[in-house]
Amino acid sequence: MAMAQACRFLHQILAGVERVHQTNVVHRDMKPENLLLDERECIKIVDFGLSNTFQDGQLLQTACGSPCYAAPEMIAGNQYFPPMVDVWSCGVILFALVCGFLPFEDQNHSELYKKILNAEYEVPNFISKEVAGLIAGMLTTDPAARMTLEDIRKHVWYQQIPEASLKDREDDQLDEAILDQLDSYGFPREYAMKCLQNNKHNHVTTTCP
Incomplete structure (x- = not known):
């Protein structure tokens, strides 16, 4: 996938995730299968079957979602700050967008969990240092040190194109x-x-x- 297209998709995914978090909901199953494209090739987030509500500052503990996209704190069975598990999953999605494969894969679940807990993944040499750095920031095992949505938007790779999550029509022009x-x-x-x-x-x- 072209880097500009991947970046555009990331803009839209993060905008959707942010809107979900603003309503005090965490998705907990962010993955490509739950991202649909409309007729304008704009991202739509679907399947909130594993989502949950949370209060500001509240920690959750239920482990759920697809293992390859699950955050290490969830894999470890620890309490977790809800928004940051979605950020981790978005980091996995970004890796898949620019690399064409997943960062964490193993038929043995124990080995898969070990890779996730240690953030053990290999970055192919055909991607830029900028996007590799962004991915590393999103796939930081310590949720307190993990990039926030605000951090991601300030990153040079994110800013390579104009903000692409805005609607292409004025708010007062309803269909x-x-x-x-x-x-x-x-x-x-x-x-x-x-x-x-x-x-x-x-x-x-x-x-x-």
């Missing part, structure tokens, strides 16, 4: 077809417009195609 469809479902047009413009998360906005 008339969607509004008509919502109206046909029994959601009054004016109420639907207010919910969408105010970024409300309710039965109306989750019905939008």
